[in-house]
Amino acid sequence: MARTLSMKDAINEAIDQEMSRDPTVIMMGEDIVGGAGSPGEDDAWGGVLGVSKGLYAKHPKQMIDTPLSESAYVGAAIGAATCGLRPVAELMFIDFMGVCLDQIYNQAAKFRYMFGGKAETPVVIRAMCGAGFRAAAQHSQMLTPIFTHIPGIKVVCPSNAYDTKGLLIQAIRDNDPVIFLEHKNLYASECDVPEEPYAIPFGEANVAREGSDVTIVSYGLMVPNSLAAADILKKEGIDCEVIDLRTLSPIDMDTVIESVEETGRLVCVDESNPRCSIASDVSAVVAQDAFKALKAPIEMVTAPHTPVPFSPSLEDLYIPSATRIADAARKAMGA
Amino acid sequence: MSDKIVPILMPKWGLSMKEGTLAAWHVSEGTEIIPGDEIMDVETDKIANVVEAADGGLLRRCVGQAGEIYPVQALLGVMAPAEVTDSEIEEFIGSFEMPEIEEEEDASPTHLHADLEVGRIRYMHREGEGVAVIFIHGFGGDCDNWLFNVDEISTEAPVYALDLPGHGGSTKTIVNPTVEVMVNALVQLMDHLSLDRAHLVGHSMGGLIAGQTAVNHKDRVASLTLICAAGLGADINSEYIDGFVSAASRKELKPKLKCLFADDDLVSRAMVDDLLKYKRLDGVQAFLEDLKKNLFSGGKQTTSIADDLAILNVPALVIWGSEDAVIPKAHATAIDGARVEVIPDTGHMVMLENPGRVNELIKSQLS
Numbered sequence: 052m053a054r055t056l057s058m059k060d061a062i063n064e065a066i067d068q069e070m071s072r073d074p075t076v077i078m079m080g081e082d083i084v085g086g087a088g089s090p091g092e093d094d095a096w097g098g099v100l101g102v103s104k105g106l107y108a109k110h111p112k113q114m115i116d117t118p119l120s121e122s123a124y125v126g127a128a129i130g131a132a133t134c135g136l137r138p139v140a141e142l143m144f145i146d147f148m149g150v151c152l153d154q155i156y157n158q159a160a161k162f163r164y165m166f167g168g169k170a171e172t173p174v175v176i177r178a179m180c181g182a183g184f185r186a187a188a189q190h191s192q193m194l195t196p197i198f199t200h201i202p203g204i205k206v207v208c209p210s211n212a213y214d215t216k217g218l219l220i221q222a223i224r225d226n227d228p229v230i231f232l233e234h235k236n237l238y239a240s241e242c243d244v245p246e247e248p249y250a251i252p253f254g255e256a257n258v259a260r261e262g263s264d265v266t267i268v269s270y271g272l273m274v275p276n277s278l279a280a281a282d283i284l285k286k287e288g289i290d291c292e293v294i295d296l297r298t299l300s301p302i303d304m305d306t307v308i309e310s311v312e313e314t315g316r317l318v319c320v321d322e323s324n325p326r327c328s329i330a331s332d333v334s335a336v337v338a339q340d341a342f343k344a345l346k347a348p349i350e351m352v353t354a355p356h357t358p359v360p361f362s363p364s365l366e367d368l369y370i371p372s373a374t375r376i377a378d379a380a381r382k383a384m385g386a
Numbered sequence: 387m388s389d390k391i392v393p394i395l396m397p398k399w400g401l402s403m404k405e406g407t408l409a410a411w412h413v414s415e416g417t418e419i420i421p422g423d424e425i426m427d428v429e430t431d432k433i434a435n436v437v438e439a440a441d442g443g444l445l446r447r448c449v450g451q452a453g454e455i456y457p458v459q460a461l462l463g464v465m466a467p468a469e470v471t472d473s474e475i476e477e478f479i480g481s482f483e484m485p486e487i488e489e490e491e492d493a494s495p496t497h498l499h500a501d502l503e504v505g506r507i508r509y510m511h512r513e514g515e516g517v518a519v520i521f522i523h524g525f526g527g528d529c530d531n532w533l534f535n536v537d538e539i540s541t542e543a544p545v546y547a548l549d550l551p552g553h554g555g556s557t558k559t560i561v562n563p564t565v566e567v568m569v570n571a572l573v574q575l576m577d578h579l580s581l582d583r584a585h586l587v588g589h590s591m592g593g594l595i596a597g598q599t600a601v602n603h604k605d606r607v608a609s610l611t612l613i614c615a616a617g618l619g620a621d622i623n624s625e626y627i628d629g630f631v632s633a634a635s636r637k638e639l640k641p642k643l644k645c646l647f648a649d650d651d652l653v654s655r656a657m658v659d660d661l662l663k664y665k666r667l668d669g670v671q672a673f674l675e676d677l678k679k680n681l682f683s684g685g686k687q688t689t690s691i692a693d694d695l696a697i698l699n700v701p702a703l704v705i706w707g708s709e710d711a712v713i714p715k716a717h718a719t720a721i722d723g724a725r726v727e728v729i730p731d732t733g734h735m736v737m738l739e740n741p742g743r744v745n746e747l748i749k750s751q752l753s
Binding site: 213217245247248249250251252255258261 | 558634635663666667668669
C-alpha cells in the first residue's frame, strides 16, 4: 500500500526491511549508531543527516559504528562481502571516496574477474552527492563519471523516493559492488512509496514525462529541474520527453535512442563537470547510433569545469537550472 | 441567483484522482445538451475517458479550456435556459468556489483495511442504502478497476470493492492461491463487515469467484453480475495470461495490456507503470505464477461453474465486451436462464470502456 514518504525515509525503510529479511545485511558507517551528542542507544544519531536513525534499536547486531577512516571500513565492508555478508557502507559524502578508491576500483570491482568468476562481492557503498547544500567544494561534488568509467561496479543515482527504495533493495540483493548515490537536496522530496519491499531492476530508465519535440536525458536532482523546464516549455508549445536514467552503470541507452528516434532532438543534463561526463557519454552514443534521427545538434547542460563554489549565489549559478535547460531545448528547437 | 443554472464539473473517478486534464470539448456554447450526451474528454493519470452529461440544458459557457488541468469538482461549464441573462451567468461563474484539492483529500478516507484469517485485506467503501454491492476484480487487478462504478452505484446501494489476496494493497503471503482461498477471503470480509447478503459484481477471475461464492454460500448472495467472467468455459487467451505474468518491463507489459481494451489508446503510461509497481512488490511474481497454475493450467480454464449456476436460482446477469480478446464472448451464454448483455465496441475491461452502460445494467440487478 502506498503512502507518501521522503527519500531519506525511503532509504531507512529499504535498509530496515532488508535487515529484517536477511540477517547477513549489515550497515557500517560513521556516527550511524551512537553519534556525538546522543543521550542513548534509542536516540542514536543515525549518520550525518539521520538517515539510519532508529535502525540500531531494531537491528543492534547489524549496525556497526566505525572510526573516521573511510579507507579502513570500506575495505572491511568489501572483505566482509566476499565472505558472505551483504554490507551497506555509508560514506558521509561521495567526496570522501578518494581515500578508499583502491579498495573500490582495484579490489571490489576486479574480484569476480580476477578469481575466474568464483568470487562475489555483494557490497553497497552509499554516499550523499551533489551541490546546493552550501557545503563547499569538498562536500558537494557529482562524481558519477569516476565510477561509471570502471567496469565491474554498478552505479545508481535515483531522483525520487519511490525509485530510491526499490533501487536500494535491488542494490542490497545484487551480487556485485554497487555505488549508490543520494542527492542530498532530494532527501526531503516526497512521493507515494509502497510499504511493502520491492526491487527495481538495474538498467531500466524511467520516462518521467512523455513528449514529442525534445528528449531531455538526466538523473538525480537534474530530473526535477528538467521536469520544471518541461513545464516552462509546454507554455511555449514545446513538448518535452524527460528520461530519468536512474542507473548509470548499467545504462539504458535503448530507451534514450528510441525516444530520440521519435523526437529528433536531444538535451543531456548532468550535474557533474562537463568533461567525460554522463552527458558527454550519452551524447556520444546517440551521435554514433542514432545520428540519422537527429534534426539538430545535441545540447549539453552541465556544471562548469570548476570546483563547486562556496558563495551561495555562485553555487546557484553552478547547478544546471530549469532556465538553462529550457534555453538548451529552445536552441535544439531552433527557437 | 437563478436556480436554473446547472454547473458542469470536473468528475472524480476513483479515490486517487485529484485533478484531470480537460482534453477536448465535444459540444460548444449554444448546444442543447441531453443527459447522456458525450460532452468532453477528460484524462487523468490513470485513464482517459469520455464524460457523459449527467444533466441536460443549454450550454451557455465553456469555462474550462481544452488542454488545461483542473482539480476535481472545478467548474468547467455552465448550462442555463436562454432566459437567464449573461450577467447572471457571469455572477455565477464569479461566485463559484473552486474546491481546494488537499483539504478534500484529507477529509475523505482512502482505502480501508480488515485483518482477516486470510491476512490483511484492503477495500474501499461508499455509503448507501439497502443490500450492499461488492465489486471483485480480476487476475492481476485491484479495486481501482471499478473507479467509474463505485460512486455511481453508491447512489442506490452501499458499495464495497476489495483487493483480493495477492493483489493491490492486500496480503501477498498466500501459500497456495486457489478459487476456494479467494472465496473464503470474500466471505471473511463479508463477516467482518457484518454483511449477511450482498450483490456480487465480479470481473473476469472475479466473476468466477463471485459465482463460486454463490455456489458455496447461496444464502449470502442476493444477485450475481458476471462481467467477461472466467469459469464459464474452457477457453482463455493464454498468450495474454502468460505474457502478463512473465512481463518484467514496461516494454513487455504494454502490448499485453492493449489486449484488454477495444480502444488500445486507453492504455496509458501510468496504467503500465502502476501494474509494474504492483508486479515488483516482493512475493507478487511467485503468487501470480501459482495462481495461473491453479486456475489456467495448460492454457485452459480449469474450473467451470456454468452448470452449477444454471440450477442455483440466484438472479444472474452476464455482461460481455463484444471485442473481448481475453475470454471469448461465446461464454456469455453458458449459464442457462441467465440474462445476457453484450456491449458493442468494448473489450475485456468493459466497465472502464463503457461505464455508463455497465452501471445501468448493475443497477437493474439491484431492484
